[in-house]
Amino acid sequence: MDSPTLSDLLDVLGGSSVRAVASPGGLGVRVGEVLLYDADAPLPNAPGAVLLAVGIRPPAAGPLLHAAAAAGMAAVVVRGADGPLSAAEQAGIALLAVDEDAAWHRVHLLLSSAAGARAGGPSSATSAAGDLFALADAIAAAVGGATAIEDPRQRILAYSTVPGQAVDEDRRQGILGLQVPESPDNAEQYRALFAAGEPLRLPALDGDNLPRLAVAVRAGGETLGSLWVVDDGGLVPDAEDALAQAASTAALLLLRSRAAQELGRHLGGDLLRRVLDGTVDPATAAHRLGLGAGTDPVRVAAFVPAGASTAPDIERTALRLLDLVRLQCDARYGRHACVLVDGVVYALLPAVGERGAARHRQLAQDIVDRAGQALRVPVRAGLGALAAGLARAVDSRDDADLVLRCVDAERPVALVEDIQARVALLRLGELVSGRREFEGGTWARVLTHDAAHGTDYARTVRAWLDAGCDMAGAAERLAVHPNTCRYRLRQAREHVGLELDDPDERLVLWLQARLAGGV
Structure with missing residues (x-):
């Protein structure tokens, strides 16, 4: 399949994370791999590459632009808004810019994933998940036992389906819920596994289950997950070596799956931000967010931590709150859109099949309760009115923002309908202020x-x-x-x-x- 163009990349990323500053050859230039600039190594001959100007300030990027153009590269990415436009025009190479505080490894991840996703390559989440299932089948056939691939939170990402292999009750329950059943003995086995540097043979937890052969999956010292094989006594003689080799392949696939998930979250968050600002076509956003035509009713919920004091604490707490809100909404609704904007976490709650506002209110209350325990700071939640489709989500967001200004320690969660009078007075005060x-x-x-x-x-x-x-x-x-x-x-x-x-x-x-x- 044809490689994507610069226009494709900017379209996938929403046009806000990576911006085109100069494009003397147009945005139809084909792009290939994404490279990190290394000042201590010669610039490779890489036609179509996108080069990240690591360690180069934008005003001093002129020589690098000419060198990249001579190497056949498609674009150079600088950090900041003051890029050398004239140098890019003279060199005939596209100049892209990212935010001043953007981390280069994250930019590399987003661009690489976006290029693969646009080209329909293996970096898409669906393909990565399919590859994990294929790997589980391959391990099961090579080792001789039913296999499961898990993440560090003991969620089952993929499992084998090779006929005739023995399974037990934990295997059945885990696959049904895509989550390993909790038990003190189970937790002890995971501690031993993640402390080990090689495959471990683990005894059966009880009479209803079979022993396991397991290995941790790591990359660069980071634990990405684990592989588990049911041992009914029929594993091949070199099962440990085969499983250790499989862990290396699993690490690559898990990294790719993570990249696809990060890209999906980034794109979903960027789209939701523009939906809430009213700066994107609702039909286009609905399609990309997986919301069909975008005409189903939705409600915007807003969450904000109320106890952090210093700026670093506020930012760190808000990011943790975003993860918690995303986790709870994903568990309730599946694929979901959440975003952090100016210290406030917004979630788009679907309303099809909801019985009034009771479930939305309860979800918000559960998140506030869990966040208070996990983050050790109080959290407030405001829910806007039900919006008749994505095009009116901006109105629901406005409501949610007003409700956040009205809630307090005695009433940390409220829908706009619950405090309509207070919200109306607040809005009226804004309208007449200064008159x-x-x-x-x-x-x-x-x-x-x-x-x-x-x-x-x-x-x-x-x-x-x-x-x-x-x-x-x-x-x-x-x-x-x-x-x-x-x-x-x-x-x-x-x-x-x-x-x-x-x-x-x-x-x-x-x-x-x-x-x-x-x-």
Whole structure:
């Protein structure tokens, strides 16, 4: 299949992570492998390559651009926005830019994965998963026992289907739930396995199960997962060596699977960010997010940590919260879109088949409870109104943001419907903020008089209005005698000119008290 073009790569990545700064040959240039620049090694002859200018500041990248063009490369990627445009034009090579704080290894991962995904290559998540199942079958045939491939969290990623091989109860239950059953003995076996540097033979956990031959899968010192083979006594004599060799192949496939997952999460997050900003075509975004036509109802949920103090703590906590929200939403809805924007984690919740808002509220509450325990900081959640399709998700996001400003320790989770009045007042306050006709008038005169003479008119008027113009209720709120309230209001009429008998005056006065100059 033809290799992708620069245009293809930018399209896959959404145009925000990697930007085209200059493209003298157009964006239809075919690209191949993605290379990291090494100042201590000669530049290879690599037609179509994309070169990451590691260690080169953009203003000093001119010589590298000319050298890359001479080597037949398609593009050079610099970090930052001040790339040498004239040098790129003169060299006739495309110049791409990434954010100043972008990590080069992550840029390499995204570009490599995007190139493979666009070309339909083996880096796609579906192909990687299929390769893992094929590997499990190959191991089972070579070693002589039913095989499972797991990640470090004991989730089963693939399993063999070779006929005639013995299985046991743990194998059956694990495949049914794609998760290894938990038990203290099981946990001890995993600790021993991950501490070992070679395949281990592990005894059966109980009478319903068989022994195992297992090995940890590692790459560069990082544990990527493990291979498990059911041992019914019929494994081949060199089973340990065969399994150790298989672990090397599994490491490559697991790395590729991770790259595909990271790319998918990145693209999904970038698309959701643009959906919530209203800067992307809803139909296109729905297709890429796997949401069909995008006309099904959705709700936006927003989560924010409320306890971190320093900037590094806030960022670290927000990233951990993103992982937790993504995990919970994936467990409830399968494929899902979550994104972190300005310290707030947003999740797009499907509403087809939901019974009202109860399940969304419960999911948010579960996430807040789990996050509070795992992150050791309080978390707040706001849920917007149900949106009639992806095109209205931006409205639900606006609602969720307003709800986040209203929730507190006593009520950490709320839907916009739960606190509609508070949200409406908050929105109204934003609309009238700074309007001179709303900031002046009677309420301003009340506040000025209190400040000048030490009176308590503002608090008394506010209590009386909040009590529905009931004198006894106002007195109870202020913890004074009703006659004291009557006296203060009478004095306020005389000294400030209050017109409390006029319903319009009362309405404006109450709104000003609640929004503009509350006490």
